[in-house]
Amino acid sequence: MKISDFYGRLVTVQATTDLTLPQVTKLPAIKTNGKLLYCQRCQQTFSKKQFHLPNGVDYCPYCLQFGRLTSHDLLYTLPEPNLFPINEQPLSWQGKLSPLQQKCAQVLKEQAAIKKEFLLWAVTGAGKTEIMFPAISEAIKKKERICIATPRVDVCNELFPRLQQAFDRTSIVLLHANSPMKYHYSQLVICTTHQLIRFYHAFDLLIIDEVDAFPFVNNQLLQMAVAKARKRISSLLLLTATPTKQLLTKIKQHKLVCGYLPLRFHGHLLPVPQIMTLPNWRRDLLRCQIDRRLFKILEDWFKAGLPVLIFSPEIRLLVEIEKTVKKYFPHLAFSSVYAGDEKREQKVQTMRREKYQLLITTTILERGVTFAKLNVVILGADEQVFHEESLVQIAGRAGRSLKRPTGDVIFVCSMLNQAIKKAVKQIRFLNQEGEKISDENLSFLSAK
Amino acid sequence: MKICLFCQQNSIESNLFEWLFDFASHEKYLCQTCRQLFVPIDPQTACPGCGRKQSVRKLCRDCQCWIKNSSRQLLNNRALFCYNLPMKNFFERYKFRGDYQLRLIFQRRIQQAIKQLGNKRVIIPVPVSATTWQQRGFNQVEGFLEGIDYLAALTVKPDFSKDSQSHKKRRQRLASPQPFTLKPQLNLQQQACLLIDDVYTTGRTLYHASKVLQNAGVSSIKSLTLAR
Numbered sequence: 001m002k003i004s005d006f007y008g009r010l011v012t013v014q015a016t017t018d019l020t021l022p023q024v025t026k027l028p029a030i031k032t033n034g035k036l037l038y039c040q041r042c043q044q045t046f047s048k049k050q051f052h053l054p055n056g057v058d059y060c061p062y063c064l065q066f067g068r069l070t071s072h073d074l075l076y077t078l079p080e081p082n083l084f085p086i087n088e089q090p091l092s093w094q095g096k097l098s099p100l101q102q103k104c105a106q107v108l109k110e111q112a113a114i115k116k117e118f119l120l121w122a123v124t125g126a127g128k129t130e131i132m133f134p135a136i137s138e139a140i141k142k143k144e145r146i147c148i149a150t151p152r153v154d155v156c157n158e159l160f161p162r163l164q165q166a167f168d169r170t171s172i173v174l175l176h177a178n179s180p181m182k183y184h185y186s187q188l189v190i191c192t193t194h195q196l197i198r199f200y201h202a203f204d205l206l207i208i209d210e211v212d213a214f215p216f217v218n219n220q221l222l223q224m225a226v227a228k229a230r231k232r233i234s235s236l237l238l239l240t241a242t243p244t245k246q247l248l249t250k251i252k253q254h255k256l257v258c259g260y261l262p263l264r265f266h267g268h269l270l271p272v273p274q275i276m277t278l279p280n281w282r283r284d285l286l287r288c289q290i291d292r293r294l295f296k297i298l299e300d301w302f303k304a305g306l307p308v309l310i311f312s313p314e315i316r317l318l319v320e321i322e323k324t325v326k327k328y329f330p331h332l333a334f335s336s337v338y339a340g341d342e343k344r345e346q347k348v349q350t351m352r353r354e355k356y357q358l359l360i361t362t363t364i365l366e367r368g369v370t371f372a373k374l375n376v377v378i379l380g381a382d383e384q385v386f387h388e389e390s391l392v393q394i395a396g397r398a399g400r401s402l403k404r405p406t407g408d409v410i411f412v413c414s415m416l417n418q419a420i421k422k423a424v425k426q427i428r429f430l431n432q433e434g435e436k437i438s439d440e441n442l443s444f445l446s447a448k
Numbered sequence: 449m450k451i452c453l454f455c456q457q458n459s460i461e462s463n464l465f466e467w468l469f470d471f472a473s474h475e476k477y478l479c480q481t482c483r484q485l486f487v488p489i490d491p492q493t494a495c496p497g498c499g500r501k502q503s504v505r506k507l508c509r510d511c512q513c514w515i516k517n518s519s520r521q522l523l524n525n526r527a528l529f530c531y532n533l534p535m536k537n538f539f540e541r542y543k544f545r546g547d548y549q550l551r552l553i554f555q556r557r558i559q560q561a562i563k564q565l566g567n568k569r570v571i572i573p574v575p576v577s578a579t580t581w582q583q584r585g586f587n588q589v590e591g592f593l594e595g596i597d598y599l600a601a602l603t604v605k606p607d608f609s610k611d612s613q614s615h616k617k618r619r620q621r622l623a624s625p626q627p628f629t630l631k632p633q634l635n636l637q638q639q640a641c642l643l644i645d646d647v648y649t650t651g652r653t654l655y656h657a658s659k660v661l662q663n664a665g666v667s668s669i670k671s672l673t674l675a676r
C-alpha cells in the first residue's frame with residue numbers, strides 16, 4: 001500500500017498490516033452512541049441490536065459492497081495534499097465550442113472558481129461534456145483535484161475516454177464496481193456516485209452529471225457521500241437535462257444558483273413528440289399485430305435507412321415485440337436489450353455501428369447513449385415506468401447528430417396522462433426559450 | 449413502510465390475509481418481485497436422495513452415481529429451494545459479504561420445515577471452522593436457527609480449513625477427508641437427529657457430518673438444507 005492511497009480517502013487497514021504512517025488519522029469505522037451505531041464511511045446511523053454479530057462485533061449494513069466494516073475496523077486517512085505537477089496547458093482537446101456552448105462554458109468556469117454550488121440545466125444533446133472542459137482545465141492549472149461522478153455506469157464508461165483524450169497530460173482514473181482500473185492517486189477521477197463513499201474531503205471541484213438519475217436521486221446516503229467527498233471549501237457543479245421538482249424548488253427558493261442552456265449544440269430545437277393514442281396496443285401486440293398507422297411510419301423509417309429505438313414499459317414484452325417485428329419486417333436486422341442482458345454492451349455497440357436498424361429496449365437506455373440519426377417510439381408512454389423526466393430524456397435521444405439534427409419521436413399510449421402532457425409542455429417550453437436565442441443575444445444564460 | 453431486505457428498494461405490501469394467518473410469514477422480508485426469484489422445491493416430487501427439484505420422484509443422476517460408486521447410504525435430504533442464480537447471490541451476500549441480517553429472509557421458513565421434519569429430533573447445525581467464525585462473525589446455519597433449541601454437537605477439526613474446500617473440484621471434494629469431530633462429553637446414543645446445512649452441493653459435507661453422528665450411535669438421521 002502506498003502513502004498516496006490515503007490522500008483524501010478512507011481506507012480500511014487490517015489490524016495485522018504493519019504500517020508506519022506518521023501523520024495518518026485513524027478513525028474507528030463504527031462509533032457507538034448508546035443503542036445507536038454510526039458508520040464513519042457511509043455516515044448512516046442504525047441500531048446496535050439489529051446489526052450485532054454473534055462474535056460480539058457490530059457491522060454496518062449500508063456500505064457492504066465496499067467490504068464489511070465492523071466495530072473492530074479502523075479507517076485511515078491523510079489530508080488531500082494536491083500533489084500534482086505544474087500543467088499550464090492541460091486541455092488537449094482540438095474541437096471547438098459553438099458560441100452558445102462557449103458562453104455557457106464561461107459561466108461554468110466562473111461558477112467553479114467561486115467555490116459554491118451551481119446547477120446547469122442543459123437540454124439533452126447540448127454537449128454538456130465539452131462545456132465542462134474549460135472549467136476543468138482551469139482547475140487543473142490551479143493544481144486542484146477534480147471528480148466527475150454520475151449515478152450511471154454507462155455514462156461513466158462513456159465519459160472516461162473522452163476526458164482522457166481531452167486532458168492527455170493529466171493523471172486520471174475510472175472507478176466503479178466493474179472498472180478495469182484499480183484505484184490510484186490521480187488528479188482527475190471519473191466514478192459512479194457510489195464510489196464517493198470512499199473519499200474524504202478530497203475534491204476541490206466535484207461535478208455530478210445526471211443528478212436526477214437513479215440511484216442518486218432521492219438517495220440520502222449518496223447525497224451525504226457527496227458532501228463528505230468535497231473539501232470544506234470547494235465547488236459543486238450539478239448537471240441535468242431534466243431537473244427534479246426538488247431541484248426546481250431549491251432554485252425558486254434561491255438556495256441553488258442555476259443557469260440553463262435550452263438549445264442543442266447544433267442549434268436545432270428539440271424534437272416534439274407525436275402522441276398516438278392506441279387503446280388496444282397491448283392486446284394487438286399479444287396477437288402479433290401492429291396498428292396500421294404505426295406500421296406505415298415504421299416502414300417509412302426503415303426504408304429510409306434510419307435507425308430506430310423502441311422503448312417497452314416491461315422486460316416481459318420484449319419477446320412479444322420482437323415476434324411482431326419479425327412478422328412484419330422479416331428482413332430487418334434488429335435485437336433487444338434489457339438491464340440484466342449479458343450482451344448489453346455488445347448490442348449497444350452493434351447498434352452504434354449501424355449493424356442493427358432497430359433496438360428494442362427498456363428504460364435502461366433512456367439516457368447516456370447517443371445514436372446518430374435516431375428515431376424513437378415509446379410503447380405505453382402512459383405507464384408508470386415512464387415518468388415526466390424519463391419521457392423527456394427518451395425524446396431527447398432523437399436528433400442529436402449534426403448529420404440529422406431533427407428526429408421523430410412517437411409516444412404510443414392507451415390514453416393521455418399527466419406525465420405525457422407535462423413532458424411535452426417541458427419540451428415546448430425549452431424550445432420557446434431556445435427560439436429566443438440568436439447569436440446577438442446570448443445573455444440568456446445569466447446565473448440567476 | 450418496510451423495505452425489501454433482498455433488493456433493498458421495493459417496499460413490502462403485506463396483504464391482510466398473510467397478516468391475519470401468518471400464512472407466508474417467511475416471506476415477510478421480501479417484496480413481491482423478490483419472492484418470485486426463489487423457486488421452492490415440492491417434496492412430493494423431489495429426488496429422495498438429495499432433495500433436488502424434479503418433475504417426478506426418482507433418484508437423480510448424481511444420486512445414482514453416488515450409490516453406484518460407493519456403498520454409501522443416501523441421505524434423504526430435504527431441500528427447500530433451488531440453488532439458482534438469485535440463491536447464489538443470496539449466499540454471496542449473506543455468507544461472503546457477511547450481511548447477517550439476511551438470515552431473516554429464510555429463518556422462519558427453515559424453522560417451519562424443522563417443525564414438520566424434526567419432531568422430537570435433536571437439531572444439529574453443520575459447523576464452520578473457528579477461523580471462518582471469527583472472520584465472518586457468525587455461523588450462517590446457526591443464524592437460521594436463532595430462537596429455537598439446537599445442539600452444536602459438531603466442530604471442524606482445527607487443522608482443517610473449509611475455505612480451501614470451496615475451490616476444489618467436485619471429485620476432489622468427494623474424496624476429501626473427514627473435517628468434523630464430535631464435541632467431547634456429548635451422549636447422542638439412540639437419539640434421532642436432524643442435520644441442518646445451508647446448501648447441498650455434492651452431499652459430501654452432510655455425508656461427513658452424518659458419519660460422525662452414526663459413529664456416536666444415533667438411532668436415525670435426517671437432513672435439511674435451504675437450497676439444492
Ligand SMILES: [Zn+2]
Pocket residue numbers: 039040041042043044060061062063064069
Ligand atoms: Zn457504512
Ligand SMILES: [Zn+2]
Pocket residue numbers: 452453454455456457458478479480481482483
Ligand atoms: Zn425485493
Ligand SMILES: [Zn+2]
Pocket residue numbers: 495496497498499500507508509510511
Ligand atoms: Zn439426488
